Amino acid sequence: MTASKLSVAVVGPGAVGGTVAAWISLSPLVGDLTLCARSPLDRLVVEAPDGAIIEAAPRVVTDPGQITAPVDWVLVATKAYDVAAAAAWLKPLLGPRTRVAVLQNGVEHVERFTPFLPADRIVPVIVDVPAERTGPGRIQHRRNGTVTAPAGEAGEAFVALFAGSVIEGIVTDDFLTAAWTKLSLNCAGAINALTGEPGGVVRAEGVADLTRELVWECVRVGRAVGADLGDHIPDWVVERAMTSPADSVNSILGDRLAGRPMEWDARNGVIVRLGELHGIETPANGMASTLLAAVGWQLRS
């Protein structure tokens, strides 16, 4: 008897969702793939890190009313600030065994979704897959990268979707530390979003030190909530920026340049909020949050 193939829906087929969907469309485990999109797209065309073009033409739906049956896996890859709207897809997609993988930055994957479904259905995922949208369904996948889920049956079933893809699926016994390590990297992205400059700005006078300040605050707060973060993390973040292509555009800078809302709360605000709870000062992340929240203020008021 052959095992039946899995059905997968990707909610938010943007840079990460589109890249992941294109790769898992090649998986022998996946029989049916649906893209749940806010804006229409015809198909996916992803330029892989080695220059190869991955094309996929899954079913695309733009209204939850178009979903006719629940699926085995929902992969949510919207921005963190779009979760409430994205949750409208869950009702028709969820069956008794459906799992929901949350592919987002930050450390609050589960908290963001517990208003909409039980925690034991949620698989939080750390995504280190740099990708940029160049048009609807058109994506530049920059580096193979990794997706990391908690160890256990659900996490292992999730990473199995990536067997045969260039994206490495990892499970970890210490997801908390993995999430805070990634947040350490992401909190520094505030500098790119505020200056409008890609990764190479780390070489400008004073910017490496400012990066370390943002990251040290993250490390202190992460330790207070139980993450095992070493003293090397601030230098590691600077080193990674120094050795990445100078024109790298991270997702928060991508949002700033495209005039979209920014994930400042998931990436910097959370450090301030949890810092307050644990009595840890976070002035650099506080300033970054205030300034990022203020971008576009005149247009909005």
Ligand SMILES: NC(=O)C1=CN([C@@H]2O[C@H](COP(=O)(O)OP(=O)(O)OC[C@H]3O[C@@H](n4cnc5c(N)ncnc54)[C@H](OP(=O)(O)O)[C@@H]3O)[C@@H](O)[C@H]2O)C=CC1
């Ligand atoms: N880009 C990157 O390199 C990385 C990003 N991340 C994280 O991954 C997450 C996704 O980021 P990214 O892929 O860059 O974001 P994008 O903005 O490229 O993609 C988000 C997608 O979600 C769609 N969307 C928003 N609301 C809804 C909705 N209600 N229903 C369906 N689709 C919806 C958007 O639609 P529309 O087309 O209308 O905008 C867009 O296609 C973020 O948390 C980010 O921080 C993590 C690692 C790397």
Ligand SMILES: CC(C)(CO)C(=O)C(=O)O
């Ligand atoms: C730092 C990076 C590119 C890693 O994948 C990222 O998380 C982002 O762009 O938001």
